[in-house]
Structures are given as structure tokens and as C-alpha cells.
Amino acid sequence: MASSSLVQGLSLLDATIEQERRARPGLNASRLAEHTGIERSRASRLTQELRARQFLRRDDDARFSAGPEFFRTAAALNVAWLRSSRVALRALASQLGVNALITVADGTRGVLLRFERSADGSDRSIRDGLVTPIWCTGAGRALLWDHSPEQLDALLADVQFIGVGGPTAGRSTEDVRAMLARDRADGLISAAEEYDEGIDEFALPIRREGAVIASLAVRGRHRPKGATRAARELLTQFAHELTAAADTL
Template sequence: MSTPSSLSQGLALLGAAVERERSGRVGHNASRLADATGIERSRVSRLTQELRALGYLERDEAAVLSAGDAYFRMAAALDEPWLRASRRELRMLASRLRMTALVTAASGAGALLLRSETGVGAADAAVRPGMVTPIWCTGSGRALLWEHTRTQLEDVLRDVQFVGVGGPAAARTVPGVEALLERDRVTGMITATDEYAEGVTEYALPIHGSMGIVAAVAVSGPPHPAARTRSIHALLHEVRDRLSVLAGGR
């Protein structure tokens, strides 16, 4: 049996804390969460610290853990009309392009996968909702940074360790990320080739809501010839526009 990932264990801890809170009984502290989930106490301590830092868990004066603001924001987002509609749009993209289609939202220096669909023959069948990838070296991640200024980029990426993350074409500095954004703003489309994984190209666009960018829609797969790339661009723009309208944006 394979070792559980940090993601699956973190979700198990969050789920256990929320379930306990919803029951109306006294919430769990880290020790009781370890007992409830069967996860080693030292690992529970580290993972709950990370979940608290991200805002998914809160701890009160009695060390009881409960759902944090980020959890409720994400729960609200999952009920948004545009996100419900994105399932149909992603299936269309995945089917017609035979690529992996996905919608992500910003989570600090990461891009949180909200929904995904994998086309026949696509290579990214392992992607799962809830996974987090770097915001600076993925197409969907950089689309979330589309309107960021240099100061905002420096703030988001302040504690990022660029070295050892991403593919051979990934940016390794904040100015490098800014340069890629400036290049892609000219073409009107994020194109990330060999940035997260070698041999993979990701095309992405930001989805605008009434208060700015709420998410990104993207497709990923092997590089394509120019004629097919134009078709990808056209379909992705159409989907982005429809989802932006539903999100209350432009």
C-alpha cells in the first residue's frame, strides 16, 4: 500500500475537524485529531500548522481546531454559478482538444485546483481537485497573476524557493516571472511551455468577477503545431468569456 500524501492527510484532518464542529460537540485539538484520523501525532502537528497558516483551520485559546476563513471562502466559491457551469465547459475543452482542462484559484503562492477534466489520450490523468501547484511556474497559476504589479508579485512570492521547483523553462526570480507575464500580456494568453513539467505546454486565461480575477481556466498537454494552437486559443477565450459573464465580470 502506498504512503498517504500530505495532501490526502491534510484533507483528512480538515474533514475530521469540520465534521466534529458540525456535530455540535466540543472540537478536536491536535492530539484528538490524530486519534480520530489515525495519523501520527508529529505529522498532525506539522500539517495542522500548515493548514492554520493557509487559513483553512483556526485554533482557539483551548487549542481546539475549527474551520478557518479560507475553508468558508472556498466552500462559498464552490457554490458559485460560474464554477458549477465550468464542469460542462471543461468537459467540452477536454473532449474537443484531447487535453487536460482545469480551473484553479489562488492560494497564497500556490494555484489550488478546483475542477478538472481529462480528455481521451491526455497525459495528466493524475490531477485531482484540491491539489496545489506553484503559482509562478504553471500556466493556470500565472494567469492568476495577470494583473499583478511588481510590488504585488514580490509580496506573493516573498518566501518562495524558486530553485529546484518546476521545469527547465521555469522562472527563477520575481523579475523572471514578471518578464513572462509581460510577454504573455502582449499575446493575450498565458503560454507556459516546459515551465512546470518538461514536454508540457499549458495555455491559460484569467476569469474575471465583479471584484477582479477570481480564478483561471487552462488546458495542458504536449506542444501543438501553430494551426492547432490557434484553435486552442479561440476555444479557451470563448470559455473564459462565458465564465467571466457568469462570475459577474467582463
């Protein structure tokens, strides 16, 4: 899947914030392009857009730092359930030996909001802001838990299914609808080798006042027998706890 402006913009923003976290001087547009692997002219255009939206600011030496809108957004996201998610993610990663993910919806895509890697750190594709298809990942499909057939038809009407995902990925809206029906009946989203061959994802929605606001997922090596009992119990426990935290707002 081609990199989107959202992913590239998040990469530039993340690289800028990482410099500040390490108490290092900011990077100019050229250095940001080198650091993120984004073509220079595109990096220049994206940094201009991020400045216009006040996510970045530039000093007299043309070096970038976080702008006021970044901090406003961060403050809005720093709510109880999201703070609590760090504990849940670490527990899932350490106890199950998997990657643990918090994902939110962006149209037909899921955007990785927070994550914790397994101890072996083998999956280096996991990163903040990672964008994946919403229909063929466990984390993404949990975000569709409440969608009616009509809502799925409208959301996925223009999706290009062919060529996206792993060997068991859905190839039509009807496939996605059937997978959702199966998973709802089982009480757990199970995406076995749907996005990456040899990788499974299991997930549940996080809710606020009944509405799905995010998903909690674990991602690890394929298991022919599906999710373990421990994975089911821990996902259920933490999805309930995060939902309860969200409902206290």
C-alpha cells in the same frame, strides 16, 4: 515540493467525502492515514484540526464524516460560474484532448479547484486540491495577470526558484515579470515545459467585477508551435462565459 498541511488536510477531507459518496462507512484516523499515505501521527493531528474547524466530525465509533463547515464552504462555492465551469471543462477536455483546470490562488501557490481529465486519462497527478507553484504554471500565472511589478516583488520575495519547475521555468521575479509581459501582449498565458518537462499549459483569468478570482487552463503534451487556434478560441470563449456568470452574482 514537500506536501503542505493544506494538501494533506484536503487529502484527508477528500477521502472522507469519497466514502460518503459511495455510501460506505466512514474511516477512522488510522484508516484515513493508510488510505492517503499520510503518516499516522500527522493524520491524527490534522483530523483534530479539521474537527476543531468543523470540517470533519467524528461519531461514537471514531469514524469521520463531513462537518458543518464543509457544507457551508461547499454552498458558498456552489455559485453560478463554478457550476458552469463543469460544462466548460468537459468541452475543453473532449474537444482538445487535454486536461482542463480551474485554479484559485493561495499566496504563492495555485490550488486546483475543479478539473476534467482528457479521454486518455494519462496524467494521474491531477487531483482535487493539488497545489502547484503560482509562478511557473500556466494556471498559476494567469492568476497574476493584473499584478504590478511592485505586487509581484512583494508576493515572490521569499520564493525559492531554484530547483522548482521544469527546464523553462522562471528563476527570478524578473523572469516571471518578463513572461507575464510577453503573455499579456499575446493575450494568452503560455507555459511551455515550465512546471513539467514535456507538458504545456495555456490559461486565461476568470474575473468578477474586473478582479481575477480564478483561472481556466488546459494542460497537455508539449507542442513546439504553441497553442492551437482551437485552444485559443475555446479558452477565450469559456473564460468570457465564466466571467459573465461570475458578474451575475
